[in-house]
Amino acid sequence: MDKKLGVYICKGCGIEDALDMEKLEKKVPPKIKICKNHPILCSPEGVDLIKQDIAGEGVNTVVIAACSRRVLYDVFDFGPVIVERVNLREGVVWSHKPQEAPAEGEGPQVDEFIQEMAEDYLRMGLAEAERILPPEPYKEETIDKKIMVLGGGVSGLSAAMEAAKAGYEATVIEKGPQVGGFAAKMRKQTPWSHPYEELQEPVVEQLIKEAEAHPKIEIRTGIEVARIAGAPGIFDITLKPAGAKSAWDIPEPVEEVEGAEAPPQPPGADEATPDNPANILAKNPDAERFGAIILATGWKPWEPKEEAEEPAQAEESAQAEGEGEEAKAKEPSYEHLGLGKLPNVVTNVALEEMAAQGKILRPSDGKPAASVAFVQCRGQGSDEDFPYASSVTSMVALKQAKYVREDGAADAKAYIFYQHMRTPGLTEYFYKSAQQDDGIFLTKGDVVGVSGNGDGTLVLEANDTLLGEKIKVSVDMVVLGTGMVPITKDEAVLNFAYRQGPGFRDLDLFDGYPDSNFICFPYETRRTGIYVAGCARRAMGIQECREDAAGAALKAIQCIESANRGVAVHPRSGDMTFPDFFFQRCTQCKRCTEECPFGALDDDEKGTPLPNPTRCRRCGTCMGACPERIVGFADYNIDSIGSMVKAIEVPEEEEKPRVLILACENDAYPALDMVGMKGLSYSPFVRIIPVRCLGSVNVVWIKDALSKGVDGILTIGCKFGDDYQCHFVKGSELLDIRMDKIGEALKSLALEKERVQQVQIAIDEYDKIPGIIDEFMATIEEVGPNPFKGF
Amino acid sequence: MADSYLVEPDVKFVKQLKAMGGDTLKKCYQCATCSVVCPISPEERPFPRKEMIAAQWGLKDKLVGNMDVWLCHQCNDCSTYCPRGARPGDVLNAVRGMSITEYAWPSWLGRIVQDWRFFWLLLAIPVAFFLVLLGATGYLKIPDGEIEFAKFFPTLLVDIVFVPLATLWLPVTFGIGLSRFISAIHKNAVAEGKAKRKDVNVPDFLKSLVCTVPTVLGHSKFSQCTANKDRYVPHLLVFYSFIGLFVVTNAFFVALYILQVPGPYAQWNPFKILANVSAIALLVGVIMMIRNRIGNKDNASKTSYFDWYLLLLVLGLVLTGGLSELTRLAHLTTVAYPIYFAHLVFVFCLFAYLPYSKLAHLVYRTVAMAYSRYAGREPCE
8 A cells, every 4th residue: 555644743732842843843754745733633623634634635644643542542533544643742741851940031941851752752653654554354254143052041041032132043052951050940039129038939930931932042952062163253063962972072182281382182183184073173064153152051069079088098198298288289178067978968959959849858857857057168167168159159048048937837947157148239138138037047157067966966066156156056957058160160061173172271260260351351251252141150149140141142242243344352342453474484383373362273284373363352462472473463563563663763872771661552551641641750761662462572573672772671561370460361471471581582692681571560550650660770770781782 | 165055046035035125136237336335335245246146046045144134224325326227225125024024933923914915904903902802891982071091991901911012022022033033144144254253152242232232323324325315314213203202101101100190191291292202203204204215216215015014004103193192182082082092003013013024123133233243244333
């Protein structure tokens, strides 16, 4: 494309007072004919000025040197015209103060360092504008808009209903013989409407009727997924009878080994020919096509592991006892509660099933249970509840305590021993109503143990209760408030035919829940187009599941429509760009395939990446990973950023160091803008380039900067690790790994490792930024100027 | 550490407490705001938090023999600050009612005095008894001439009824109840670690009783209440007027049998003045109490039959007593004698049912306060 650049410099918001505008304009090379300034560029007159040039002069690339790209983007939107923003306001004049106060009587003095900064930014902006192209969306030929809902419980059926009501076809796949899930096995439901006090009849039957009657919903039972191939809009899903073997089953993945080079490969996948189903690339001609998937596979009850230790193991564990770490990792014991040993000790799930069938009876002799103790915590000095316990577990205990009162005589008793009673929001009313029942007795307490009396009656002992230090109660039954384990924890229910394996990665970070970030991105999994709802996302009650299902259904619809328009769905919603690979130079190193946080890339037998653009989130991690630098986006690529780095003028004077900051545009760059907005300031020797994600930072930019004489490079991105805040899950962590390797390379060039550093920051930590930059500048001063300066 | 305690909740007891005015007890969620705001609760093992959980769990044995429920003066500062509306002050009042019934002898009488269904029966007992007594002795008629109550209900007959009531019935029934009560609170206090001493020493206990008297006379605990300050003055009035009337009654007894001076006495007689002043104070006090209870104030104590019974009895007592005197002075013969009859009925009820009614708190609370000082839970002032 032939570019015709127009440069527009704004003088408002303090820019004119701090900078020598004439000098700045002179930095625009003469080949660019159009260079104008305006007192207030964002005013209608200012915008008209640009529009006239677009219409009259044929300007198709506009460089606006004014405020940050994060503001007024809607004002400076000229349709297909490329818009490059040079951040003079937040990035230069607001965040930097002149070194010397102007002498009296003199007008405002232009600070040399600040002026140089503005000039550099202008040069960088021009360099980038020369090298970027307007994006064109990637469109699949045909898109299927049908939604597959995996799981036929309340969440699944509700999701299907919500999708259907919005006009989308939905197919519910249920593994079991009938839909309804656990909700169909309940006696009553905890209340969801005013006054939130009485148990209500389960809604599931009504929901099943509605879903079965809806013309846009198809329900299939006794079916499960053999494999999911493809991408959003074009998922090719092979279904099979539940429990049956299929030629299209995804082979068991090899255990992922930490630090291993290759991603987990199913055995035999490499040898297989393209039409052998063992190959994940093999296409099943009979597969059904769907646009997006809602994962509503729910939960299974938690159960304590068998504790029968074999003698050999016992010896081993005795040896291990000395080593604190091993002892710590040992699963806590639940033996003292008697589950599995005393017949009248049951889980809340077993009690619910019994209550749905009829009255609550002691399993040992079938006598009515006149007194039942509900145990909500492991006890024996521990503050912990059972694994996967939640507010649902608390609510269920209260509900089942009411069953005991319903079934028994007037003096039937239900005890609840808890460490945490979680009844959030309006459910507090339900807690109150249970508490006010004469026969329901609640206390915080540390359960010591449950023992049998021989006649089936149980004695429960507890310490540190509200009633005193040590108490005992004699009861007919003990019910353990065990939690809800997401099915995804132990089963690869989706069976992706993806190179990165059949399940979700890093599930351990979230205890098996497939969320990619529970707080920031509800419903999003690490696989684009798969949205998780209900108890597979977190333990929740029936009503919450219904609301959750609506959210996931809307995400699925958004995904399908985004794929249809060829734009990114999340988190860069609406981004039309997509990674473009220059395959001739690919060395099949598979780094992009391996590093993509979302498994967007598969690869062929040789290892050449096979992109799936609708799976892509446009973070650019592949671009950052590629050692051959063959990956790029229309408006964001190795060359566009590299040329910005090269456009920085590096003076030879020692008192004018130069530091390059690569700042993640999600958190770090807004935080840097905020530094200016809040009137704080940082060193004028830094030059900031925003990047999509630190994962997209290619080490070549760092090498370019260092060989140019830049004294140091600071990358600022989101927090990573267990509580990561990276918008692309792994980006900042991947750069950290790459940086480790850079350290070695620097040494070989006789450059100090300290010159390249990475900092993690959250968006609200803008106040820390000046300190971070100062500290880095001090480090650079200590190690001295880059010896490559001037070469 | 104490052995573990087998908790056996009594659902029926929970229901009884609720019926006695503690209907809010299940609302408590054990935040202990009550124990913190209570101006008179001791710092160690303060009430009423622990009493509330015991009440919720229906643990009768932890409540009825608990001296702490008697240290509470039902200020209702706790109820005012309770975030859940559990009204601990009223719950403890209900527990006290249960405690009175628990230790009453004979226990069936204790139960019926606190049961509204027996109200008329209890009133009918003295009515019938007096009618039979007067009928048998031939006095059952309105006498002629100057009104002299002794002509209608001879003093001897009065004393045949009331002297044994006061000197035999009350000491025996109350004595049995109290001895049960004291051994229960001692056992409970030792078991719960509230008593600093575990021995039983009668002289020391009597010393504690003596040191409790100024507290009772000065209402110094009562005066620490903030939410229900209004209850202080009427209670003080009622308390002192009862003392006044007690003094007067004894004085007239001495006048009649030792000095051989029969009534009625002149209005300027100092004892007569004391009687009249006490009567007026009692009337004012009891009316103020009733007003406090029926006025719909947020922090007003809840009023159950247990409270109404005593209030109505005292009101009846003072009204019939005062009207007897006024109608006598106004020579309203046909009215004066029946009113006097009614007055004697109320006096009978007061004495005969004292160990079973709320009025028993006069003794139980004093003893509990004395025990608390004896056991070192509270200091002697």
